[in-house]
Structures are given as C-alpha cells and as structure tokens.
Amino acid sequence: MEFGFWDAINILGALAFFIFGMKMMSEGIQRAAGSALRSILRSMTKNRFLGVLTGFIITALVQSSSATTVMTVSFVNAGILSLVESAGVMMGANIGTTVTGWIIAILGFKVKLSAYSIPLFAVGVPMLFSKVGNRKYWGEFLIGFAILFLGLSYLKNAVPDLGGEAMAWIKGLSQYGIFSRIFFVFVGAMITVIVQSSSAAMAVTLTLVYAGWLPLDVAAAMVLGENIGTTITAELASIIGNVHAKRSARIHSMFNIIGVCWMVMLLPWVIDFLTVFVENFTNIFESNAKLKTADLNEAQRMNTYILAAFHTTFNIINVALLIGFVPWLIKAAVWSVKAKNNDDEEVRLKFIDASQRTPELATVELQKETAHFGEVTSRMSEYARILLNSTDEKEQVEMYKKLRKYEDITDKMEVEITEYITKLSNQEMTPKTSIRLRSFMNICNDLERIGDIYFQMYKTLEYKNEKKLYFTPNQRNGLNELMDLVDEAFGIALANLSTSSFDDVTVTSASEKERDINRFRDKLRKQNLERINDKDYNANSSLIFTNMFSSLEKVGDHLINISEAVTGEI
Secondary structure, X not given: OOOOHHHHHHHXXXXXXXXXXXXXXXXHHHHHHHHHHHHHHHHOOOOHHHHHHHHHHHHHHHOOHHHHHHHHHHHHHOOOOOHHHHHHHHHHHHHHOHHHHHHHHHHOOOOOHHHHHHHHHHHHXXXXXXXXXXXXXXXXXXXXXXXXXXXXXXXXXXXXXXXHHHHHHHHHHOOOOHHHHHHHHHHHHHHHHHHOOXXXXXXXXXXXXXXXXXXXXXXXXXXXXXXXXXXXXXXXXXXXXXXXXXXHHHHHHHHHHHXXXXXXXXXXXXXXXXXXXXXXXXXXXXXXXXXXXXOHHHHHHHHHHHHHHHHHHHHHHHHHHHHHHHHHHHHHHHHXXXXXXXXXXXXXXXXXXXXXOOHHHHHXXXXXXXXHHHHHHHHHHHHHHHHHHOOOHHHHHHHHHHHHHHHHHHHHHHHHHHHHHHHHHOOOOOHHHHHHHHHHHHHHHHHHHHHHHHHXXXXXXXXXXXXXXXXXXXXXXXXXXXXXXXXXXXXXXXXXXXXXXXXHOOOHHHHHHHHHHHHHHHHHHHHHHHHOOOOOOOHHHHHHHHHHHHHHHHHHHHHHHHHHHHHOOO
C-alpha cells in the first residue's frame, strides 16, 4: 500500500483533532479548578519531594506537562515558588505526563473509543449551557476528553498499513548503534517542538508503533527526544521572565537532558528487560496469551504497553537518581543564567509575559505585576519630595530626569498590563475572575494617573525654580507633612496589592488615611487663604503652593481607589 498526500492530510487532521481535544480538556479543568490548582502549588511544595507529588497530581489532572511547567515557571517568576520547590514540581510533571501514554496504550488500541465519546458528549454539552458554579467548565473538560478520544480513534485509522516497507526503511536507519539512537532522539524532539505537545507526540509515536511503522527501540529513542522537546515550552515561557524564571526553566531542561543521556546508552538492555516484564505481567491477567503471540495486532498492541512502561520507568528512575542532586542543578542553572545588574532605572514588567494561559492561572502574576507597578509609581513620591526640598541645582536636574523617566515608565506599564488583561478577557472565565481582571484594570489606570500627577508636580516645581520663587518655611513644612500622609497611604495601598488574597482586604485603614489627607489639605488651604493678603506673602508662590497640595490630595484619591478596587468595591 502506498502512502500519499491524502494519507498525510488525514493524519494531520486526526492529530489536530487530538491536540484540540487535549487543549479543551486541559483549559476546561484549569478554569473549573484554577484556584484549587494554585492552592495545591502553594501548599504542597514545602520541599522537593512534596513538589514531585504535586507536579505528578497536577499534570495527571490537566493532562499537560507543558501547562504544569509553564505554571511553575510563572510562579517562580512571581516569587511564590523557590527554585528548589520548582525543581520538584517539574520532576513530578515528567512522571505525570506518562499517564497520557497509558491511557492511549490501554484504551486507544483495544477499546472502540468512539463508543465512549458519544456518551461524554451527551453529558458534557448540556453542562456547557449551565450557569451553576463551574459546571460549564467541567462540561468543557468532558467534551475535550471526548474529542481527544475521537482524535485518537481517527489517528489510529488514518495511519495506513505499510507493512514491512516502513519497518524495513526505518530499520535501515537504526543499524548504527548509539548514533541511530541519537538521531531518533533528535527526531522525537523535533516532532514535539513542532506540535508543541509531548502528549500529542507520544500519541503519534504509539500509533506508529501499533501500525507497524516503528520498531520498539526506535520508538523508545523518539520518546526520549520528546522529553527534551517538551522543555522548549518552559524555556519559551521564561524568555520574558526574570532571572529566577529562566533558571527554573533551565533546571527542567538540564534534568531531562541528563536523563536522556544516560538512558540512550542503556536503551537496548532496558527495552529487553521491559519486554520480558510486560509480557509476563500481561500474561498473568490475560488468559489468551497464545492468541496474542500469533496475532500481529495483539503483538503490536503489546509493544504499545512496553513503550508506555518504558516512558514511565525512565521518568521515575530519572527522578529517583537526580532528586538528590537538585542543589547541584540549581548551582548549574545559576551559573548558566547570569543575573544582570540591578539598575533601578531599567524598569519593566517582571511577572507577566506573552505566553498563553487561562485567566484563572494568570491572576497570580497579574496581582504581582500590579503590586510591582505600585512600587515603581511610589518612587515618584520620593523624587518629588527631594525636588521640593533641594536647593542644589545639580540634584534638582537629576530629579527632573527621574520624574520624566518614571512618568514614561508608568505609561508603558499601564499599556502593557492593560493589553495583557484585554487578551485574557477574550477567553472564557469564571465571574470571579472577570471581576478580578476588572479590578486590575482599574488599579493600573489609577497608578498611571498618579504618575501623571507627579509629572505635573515636577513641571510646577521646575517653573518655580526657574522663576526663583520660594516657599515659606510653613508652606514647605506643610507640604512635607502632607507628603508624609500620602506616603503612608501609599504604604497601605501597596500592602493591599501584595496581600496573599484580595478577599481578606478591607478599606478601613485606607479610608481613614484618605480622610486625614483631605483634612490636612483643607487646613493648608485655610492657612493659605488667611495669609493671601499679607504684604510679605508672594502671590505666585501661593498659587504654586495651592497647586501642590491639591495635586497631593488627588494622589490620595487615586490611592483609596486602588484599595477599593482590591476589595472589588469599584
């Protein structure tokens, strides 16, 4: 039988169906249980051993090691997980992703999957229209699972039986010992990079084994390559992250590459051992052993079991061997990913990037990013205070530069965070997540407005210094006291932004501080009006003074808005 263009299109279509089902299933459970997944990552990663268990559980649930590793990298980026904890999670994710191989091997080539897909659609589709809790997203999970089953069924049927032709050709490439194994490791890695899913690559490999295209040793080498290919996702997710995120992704890459290196050398012996073990184990539970040895399809199905067992065995042994060397892996990652100098003028987004993820999982990074945005904006208060009190012209010029630069920074940060939120808003999400994203949008808008106000204050003070105008000691002291109150309000707002849970925040202290700012503003206004007609009271300085305390009061208004947005009141 010949393999033509139409056969290739059928295989690609079936693979696309499989990947779409896996994506829908993974995103459905992430939306339905996103907060629970975050809680698991936070609470079950006290050490690297618990991290392995956590990574296994999450990956087995979402059926995507890439989703787990990207989530882990983002949590390291956000400062929620340490490098040691993230290493354990990623090791566990490698074991968790082997569950997919077993599902495919056990169900994909013996059970008529389409017979199970239709009932899943019958249950899942009505749930899509439910407005009760997260039922809609559990429906998405079931429908994704059904589509995955159908995709796997179509993939199995789409691969034509080329008999000995494909096997003979590939065997010709596999006659060069370790060099052949390295070649097929590279092939497996490339397939995973192209389809961006190690589970999809594993499905293809198992299907080709079942169809008789791939000898078992070649397929095993490709599975090793798929373990390397899946690290690309984490590396890409870390590109825009901070140095810790890059190091976390590097640990994942080194762990997988080291494992592949030792397994490539032992591959023939491991395959021989697993072949005997799986056949003996299967024969205990299946009485038709003689039929299987005589039936080609049953023999090839046995090969899929052996390949799934190899995938699991490799990852478990690799974790067992390397978990004790996590400190050395971290040292190697620190050495290979150098930290840049911490120049506070090089300010950019630290916690969010352009990678795709569900809104439920992105809220953690967004909270960290808005807190970072608040901290950046608060620096303008310090620079404005120095400018207010400085008599050194050189120092004044330096503060002009800083305030101009930081006003531009706040504008850019607001745009980038808002664009990120807008992209997330195009996806399905829970009502709670929608409210939270709206809060982040409001917070960013208020922080950008605070940056604008400090920029206007800088222009006012620049004009004052150019015109050689001076504040009286009482005016200067009054503005400094008002700045103290604003800084206290800033501290409250930043603490609210940095809290572990927005649900625990109240606006009581923020409201009290905002009232203190208003009362002090009124006091300064009254004093200014009482002295406006004094002969020694400069009218131009008085106008600048009024502009300054009014601007500081507006900053206070935006700060209370931030705390109210955190609680969901606006």
